[in-house]
Amino acid sequence: MQATVAGKVDVILHDGEGIEIRDYKTSDTVVTEDDASMQIRLYARGLAVIGEQVCSESIAFLEDATVIPVPVSEEMLFKAEQNAEKLISGTMNREFIPCPGDQCKACDYVRICRFV
Ligand code: SF4
Secondary structure, three states: OOOOOOOOOOEEEEOOOOEEEEEEEOOOOOOOHHHHHHHHHHHHHHHHHOOOOEEEEEEEEOOOOEEEEEOOOHHHHHHHHHHHHHHHHHHHOOOOOOOOOHHHHHOOOOOOOOOO
16 A cells, blocks of 8 residues: 655654654644544654654643643554555545544534534
8 A cells, every 4th residue: 555644743752762752732633532542642653663662752732731641552553554554545545434533523413413
């Protein structure tokens, strides 16, 4: 499968041992913690390809002034990559399985959606 996942890391923090990557989320960002974790793990995967070793990851929720660490391990990065491949494959095969959740609150179709 050939696909490109595009995105950019908000902040790269350097310390003595490696780098930490952080993603910032605002209140108008409709994303679950799991989805945000997957996003940042894919960034780590991409950085590894260019030789940058990510030691830690975090998500900062600006409205709450909280920073949540995202566990990073080879197994978790591999799972995130597999999950992305599964989603891309589903999209390319026109499989759109509904997955109602927190994101429905900001969805334009919530009032007519039969899955909520
Ligand atoms: S309201 Fe329906 S269409 Fe909108 S995000 Fe939720 S499940 Fe998807």
